Amino acid sequence: MPRDEARIAAFDVIRAVDERDAYANLLLPRILRDRGIRGRDAALATELAYGTLRGLGTYDAIIETCTDRAPDPDVRDALRLGAHQLLRMRVPPHAAVGTTVDLVRLRVGPGPAKFANAVLRRIASRTIEEWVPIVAPDAATDPVGHLAVAHAHPRWIVSAFRDALGGDAELPGLLDADNARPLVTLVARPGRSSVKELEEAGATPGRYSPYAAYLREGDPGQIEAVADTRAAVQDEASQLVALALTRVPLDDADAAAGGERWLDMCAGPGGKAGLLDAIATYGAGGPAGFPGGARLLAADVQFHRARLVWQTTRRADVITADGTEPAWRPGVFDRVMLDAPCTGLGALRRRPEARWRRDPSAIAELGRLQRRLLGAALDAVRPGGVVAYVTCSPHLAETRVVVGDVLARRGDAEQLDARAYLPEADGLGDGPHAQFWPHRHGTDAMFLAILRKRRP
Template sequence: MTANHPGGNRRRDEAGRERNRSTGRNRTAAAPAERTRAADPARLVAFEVLRAVSEKDAYANLVMPARIRHHHLDRRDAGFATELAYGALRAQGTYDAILARCVDRPLDELDPAILDALRIGVHQLVAMRVPAHAALDQTVGLARAVIGAGPSALINAVLRKVSAKDLPEWVAELTEGLSDEVAIAALEHAHPEWIVRSLRQALVAHGRDISEITALLEADNAAPVVNLVALPGLGNLDEAFDAGFTPGELVIDSALSSGGDPGRLSSVREGTVRVQDVGSQLVARALAEAQIKSELTQGEERWLDLCAGPGGKAALLASLAAEKGAWILANEPTPHRAKLVAQAMAAVPQDTWTVRTGDGRDIGVDHPESFDRILVDAPCTGLGALRRRPESRWRRKLSDVSELGPLQRELLNSAIDALKPGGVVAYVTCSPHIAETTAVVQDAMRKRDDLELLDAGAALDAASLTGNLGAGNAGSPVRTDQMSAQLWPHLHQTDAMFLALIRKL
């Protein structure tokens, strides 16, 4: 073909391949034969996590460490894989809205594996400092390696369309013409509309200003910090500090880190140091220090963790109980989760605890007025832990709130029946939703005249290192008319833990 022939201006390199003349176009830099055909290990880990969440309804925070270890990622690659997977899961709703503008068919007609690969590609393009050509090349290479060559052309074409705009431009396009503040916030901050609405209502109900909603949604989307706790009398954090963790500022025997795999610490593997959010540590310690009426209780204190699985709070409570010469019963209805509870508590002297496998709603009948301190960490929607469980915001439904309500009330009533006169129940949820928090407590209080509420905010203050969680700009736990307390991610850098302390007269 000569230069004067139609198409004769094509040039070939020394190897005979045609050179790409479209340097101004948004294409990957490599020629087709040179494009990546293998999966980068960090991106492969992220993809495997998304697939486990999609296919097996798995929890990303449980799958991620195992996949990182399986592929032998170093700290840098582990951090990249974690941000990629968590980011793609957190922003799934917004990314799917973007993809719907770029795919020529409904997203539910795509193979789920292709959709997960696209989500990984979108996150790199609009939310990470990954050059567009690298994001395209590596995502297409991942698809070729783990899905097949067929879908790679589709993925390449779709991601090119995505790369034409940055995230603010996409959000502006998606929200154009919308007047509903909730709908706009849902797209801007990647939350389902019902959750945005629920969190706005929760802020007001717990005494906060509705204007805090933006900060709260942004806190949900921030990369979570790993929290450790050394079990009192059993563990220490020296190894964690040597590994780069820093001392926690809110609670004793805690440590924080923004990266790394805590499972590599021998103290974590041995169970004397555990991964646990600071909010969970605070509510457990608040119960342990709550004022029971000792003149109404006799002998060795008996404690109960009514909903103990998978065992994090149970292990901390058991070590606190052992220090105080108390004994604790950890109840869990599901056999396999009961085994996890026993494993979590294994580091604590075994003569100080017992695991019961059974329905917590039966405890009040089976063990009436038998316990001095009871934790009811009730099953809930988990809206307070969205930053740690990025997939849960898309998995949960508004109907879950009403469906969980009867169970929460039955468990709290059972705990009250099992409580000794003078003893204290801690009702706890990892959710600020009003229907899961003060509404449940109010119902219990209305049905009986032998209960009183303690100041849960003061108890949290007493359990904290500062002695005042409201110091500076942190914003104190809210004391409602019912004297309950609410922690917030955007104020306290903890999960949004709710606490009410109920004492039987």
């Protein structure tokens, strides 16, 4: 019988994530390439690995109900993989059970295979709709706990999303959007590529960003414009927050004199810097857009991430520097992008295991760093200049609270209505900040606040 390469690959990825904190989105492509797994088998391995990792919380609750002793970690990983096939994929039960038992026999041994067989049969006795009321807290008395198990998210993340959304109504939609594979979105960097060029390579125009194109199938790395950094993979909200910064008018004498100076303070790996570099050089390409002729300095505290920025930009100056101990003179920049280090809770759909790894205790420390960086960004910008504070997280403690605290502490900045610079998108919230959402916009949950430094 031929070896079930797709399931073996998925199992090996799940084991590596569990055992040594590997990143599935880095490891899986390597395993597929090294083992020559392509086409439908590669697609199956991806769905098995990513789907299982996303659903861990739900599957573990069900496995616990179906066992009288805790399984060894390798057996538990196989049971999780089997549970995903039984409960969320259209794999016939006999095939899901049989292939998982074979996998346990191959990778662990014959004794555990018998045990796995018994547990999987119990799991297969109910559908996911029947299991959830059994293993999840009651929805009426503990709605957050219920959603956490039903939609496979840690409870603290569901709570944080509920706070950021301001209620329960949209929560199931948001959690479902996190569980779906995101579209691959490309950016055609203006002056260097065009949406038309990406369309010719098989993509379709994006919904919001004038530079976006969706790639429904195929490897983006094979597209010529992507291979030579004229285009790139970039979430549409990421494109829009960078564009928004360049749209804020600086209608005063300082801006008119000579070209503008821009700073991207936390630039690695260079998604936003790549777009800002192209707009700085060639202009935004639209009637109201920035006309070009600016100079971008891109910095990151980590050398290897600064290197990635250097590889993806053309004209920008790129340095390794700590934004909290600036390597630049204060008050010299017209526009500053601060895409702050954050929990990344807005991009959970991209990294299947990330939700189970994030630790709420990191928020306090990140919050201190975010406040210091935002203070430093305001120091770096000249009076009349603007700062974009961006996070790929909707968590209030990383977004509104940080901006509110920094504004309250210093009297030299005011918040603009960021939504005014994002006319393409609605549903961005009550302002003055803008909050994108996966379930509303099909983008990451990106947050943008725009601050203007007051004149003395």
